[in-house]
Amino acid sequence: MDDDSRTRRWQRRTDLPLALASLVYLASYAVHVLAPGLPEPVRLALRSLQLLMWVLFGVDYAVRWWLSGMGLRFVRLHWLDTVVVLLPLMRPVRIVKTYETVERRHGRPRLPLQARVIVYAGLSAVLLGFAGALAVYQQEHTAPNATIRTFGDSVWWACSTLATVGYGDVTPVTPWGRTIAVGLMACGLALLGAVTGSFSSLLLQRFARGEEDERGPPGK
Template sequence: MDDDSRTQRWERWAALPLAGASLLYLACYAVHVLAPALPRPVHLALRSLQLATWALFVADYGVRWRLSGTGWRFVPRHWLDTVVVLLPLMRPVRLVRTYEAVERRRGRPRLPLQARVIVYAGLSAVLLGFAGALAVYQQERTAPHATIRTFGDSVWWTCATLATVGYGDVAPVTPWGRTVAVGLMACGLALLGAVTGSFSSLLLQRFAREGDRDAAGPPG
């Protein structure tokens, strides 16, 4: 059995467990950020769960690296996976691949390519936006002269940033908050471009099919 087949089998087998671990990581981080008044042992338990799930991400990365048989070339070829391992808060974005892995088990995807891109982009925006809002809120809530004081402010700012609107009524002032902002801006532009391009392609294909039917005329 070749390396590609082994890698695909591993990815299909690990997709659902890793998706659950990703949601658990995000849930632990959300509770840690949104409920700072919880007892210290609870926060230590949440940190321990986050560390355990991150260890699973690292193990998955190592297994796929080994199965690829490409050595260090695996890193640039799978740059998103590398970023996710280094920044595990972005791991929930990988959840969008769970649908693809499940559909592979059924033989073929049910949605056309353009529709899948739109669905993936929408899920990515929601997950990335929630994670980004948590990260910015954690950095900004106690900063001097901060305008993001509540989680609601952070969610509003995140939505405006991902939508590339940028009202400017609230904005991060800390270095780490602004670093997250730059990442969200880049992701927002990429997701918006993916959705717009896929939707335009889907419309053009449908118009082309209707044009072909009109040109063919009614059936004789």
């Protein structure tokens, strides 16, 4: 059995459990950030749960690296996986890939390519926006001269940033908050470009099909 087939078997077996682990990580982080008044044992349990999920992500990355047999080329070719290991809050975005894997197990995808891109980009935006709002709120709400004081402020900021609107009514003031903002801006531009391009392509295909139906079969 070659390395590629072993890697695929490993991914098929671990995609769904790791997707659930991603949701557990995000949920435990959300509770940790949004409920600061919890008893210390509960907060310790949440931090331990986050660490356990991160260890699982690291083990998965290490196993796939070993199975690939690529050496350091694996890090370059799978840069998104590397970023996800270093920044586990981005791990829930991989749930989109898991959804596609599960869908393919049941035969052909139910949606055309362009529609799938739009759906996946939408899911990614929701997950990224929520994770980004949590991370920025944690950094900002206690900072001096902060404009992001509540989680609602942070959600509003994340939505305007991902949409590339940037009203400027609430902005990060801490170094880490601004670093997160730069990453969210880049993701917003990429997602918006993917959705716009796919939607335009989908419309062009529909219009072209409609014109062909109006002309009728060739030769008539």
